[in-house]
Amino acid sequence: MIEVRGLSKKFGNKTVLNNVSFSVGKGSITGIVGRNGAGKTTLLRALVTIVDPDEGTVMINDQDIFREPKAKNKVMYVSDRVEALKNYSIQQISSLYQDVYDQFDEAYFQELLERFKMPKVKKIKNYSKGRKALFSLILAFASKPEYVLLDEPTDGLDVIVKKELMRFLVDEVSKEEMTIIIATHRLDELETLADQILVMKDGTMKETFQLHSLQEDYQKWQVVYQESMPEALKADVHILNQTGRVYSLLFEGEQEEGKAKIEATEPLLYEALPLSLEDIFVAKLGGEQIAE
Amino acid sequence: MLNKGLLKIDMRSTSMVLGILAILLFLQYPLRAILELEWLRSIAEDPLNNQQMINSQYGFFIEDLFGPSAFSLFVIATILIIAGMLIGLERNTRRHDFNLSLPFSRKEIFLTKATLGVGMITLLFWLNSGLTLIIIQFSEFSQTLSHLNVLDMMIVPWLSLLAIYMFTLFMGTISGEMISQIVLSIIFLIFPYGFTMLIGIAFTVHMGNMGRFWIGMDEFILAFTIPFHLFTVNHAIDHISIVYIAVSLVVFVLSLVVGTFLYEKGKSEKNGEFLLFQSLEPIFLIGIVACFGMLGGTIFTFFIWHSAGRF
CATH class of the missing domain: 3.30.70 (Alpha-Beta Plaits)
Structure with a gap:
C-alpha cells in the first residue's frame, strides 16, 4: 500500500503541494488528474524521493521511503526515464537493471521486447518517441515492481501506440497484483482504465472519486x-x-x-x-x- | 555498500574523460621516462661529457620526471571535469532524477561517485608512476632512483589530486550545474594564495610597507593552495611536505564529510541554477564583488605604476 501523509512542498514562494494525503491499495489503477501546474508531476516525483517534501512523508508497505530508500525497490517511476539512458544499448540497460533491481526478470524483458516487436537498435536514443515510451514500460514491468508511477504516459503518442500501451497496462495489472498510479490530464483515457480518480488543483487534493x-x-x-x-x-x-x-x-x-x-x-x-x-x-x- | 549498478552509471558517464586521464598520466610518467632515458643515454655516450657531469644529470632526471610539469595542469583540469561530469553535468541532464528515483540513498549515490574518482585516480596514478619506476629500475640508470623522494614526488602529488577531486565533488553539492561547479572549484582551490596576494597588494598600495606582511610567507600560503603542491619539489621550508600532506588530507576528509551531508540536503528543483542553496548567495555576492574589486584595483595599480615608470 502507498500512503501519502500530509505532503507539502514549496518552490520558492509558490506552494506546489499543500498537505496532500491519500492512500492507494494493491492491485488498482489510480488516476491523478489536474491541469498543467496542478502539482501532479511534483507529487509523483516526491513518491520516489526525487523531490524532497518540506513536510509529510510517503509510506510504501509501511516503510518510510525517505528513511528507507530500499523500499523504492518495489516502485518504478516511468517518466522520460529512458532519456537518462539514451546512450545505452538494450543489453546494457538490461544489465544495469539487473544490478539495481534484484527481481528484474531478464527472460520476461526479452519476451516483452519480442511481443511488441521492438527493433534492435544500437542505442535507445535511436527509438522513436512512441517506442521509447513503450520501452520504458517494458523495462518497468520487467522489473516486477509492486507499484508503477506513470507521468503523462501517452503524451505525444499516436493513436496506435497509445492503444498498444493501454492494452499492455491492463494486461499487466490483470496478471499481477500490481498498483498503477497515472498522472495525466487526459480524462478520456482514465475513464476506461482507472478504479479511482484523485483530482488535484493548485497543489491540493480536491476530490476523490471511485469510478464504479x-x-x-x-x-x-x-x-x-x-x-x-x-x-x-x-x-x-x-x-x-x-x-x-x-x-x-x-x-x-x-x-x-x-x-x-x-x-x-x-x-x-x-x-x-x-x-x-x-x-x-x-x-x-x-x-x-x-x-x- | 556500493552498488554495481550505480558504479556502472557513473563509470559510463565518465569513461571517456577517465580514458583521457589515463593517457595524460601515461604521457606524464612512463612515456616521459622512456624519452628522458634516451636523453640520458645520449649524454652518457657523448665522449665530451665526464662522469661528474653525467652524475649531476641523474638528480635532474628524477626531479624532471616526478617534479612539476605542464602535464600536471592538464591532469588537474581533467580531474575537475570528471567531478563536474559526475555531479554538475548530471544535474544538467535527466540522470540526476533517474539516480534519485533508484532504490538507493543519496549518501550511497554520493559515496559511489567519491569512490569511483578516488579509486580511478589512485589506480591510474600508481599504475603509471609504478610502471615508470620499473622502467627506470630495469634500465642501465637504475642508480638514479636514489634521488627519488617518495614523499615529495609521489605521495604529495597523489594526495593533492585526490583532495582536488574531492573538493570539486563537494563544490558540486552546493552548485546547480557543471560550469558553476568547475568555476567555483577553481576559484576556491587557488583562493588562499589569490586572496592573500590581493590583500597584500591592496595594503601595499594604501598603507605602504604594511602590505609586505605576507612576503616570506609565500610557501606557507602555497601549502594551503592545493594545486601548487603539484608544481613544487624543492622547498625553502623544512618538512613543509608534511604540511602539504596534512592540508590535502584535511581538505579531502572535510570535503567528503560535508559533501555527503550537503548532497543529501540539496533540492533537485534547484538544478540548473548557479547555487543550490539560496542562503549562500549573499556570501558569494559579497565575496565576488570584494575580490573583483581588489583585482580591478591591482590591475589599475600596475597600470599606473607602469605608466609612472616604477617598474
Missing part, C-alpha cells in the same frame, strides 16, 4: 424550458452548458430524486445523457480549470 460508483452518484440531464431554468433548481444542480433554453445539468444524488426535482420545474423536455468524467470535473472544479 460514479454512475450511481451523479446523473447528467439535458433539459429544455419554455423560457429559462427556474432559480429554485439552480441550487441543486451544476450547469454544465447552456445554449439558449437548452441546459445540460449535472445532478448529484439518486437518479429518481433528480428526476423528481426536474419534473417539478415543468420543463418542456428532459432526458438523461451518458455521463463522462469530464462532466464531473467541469461541474466540480470550474470548467476550463480542469477539463480540456
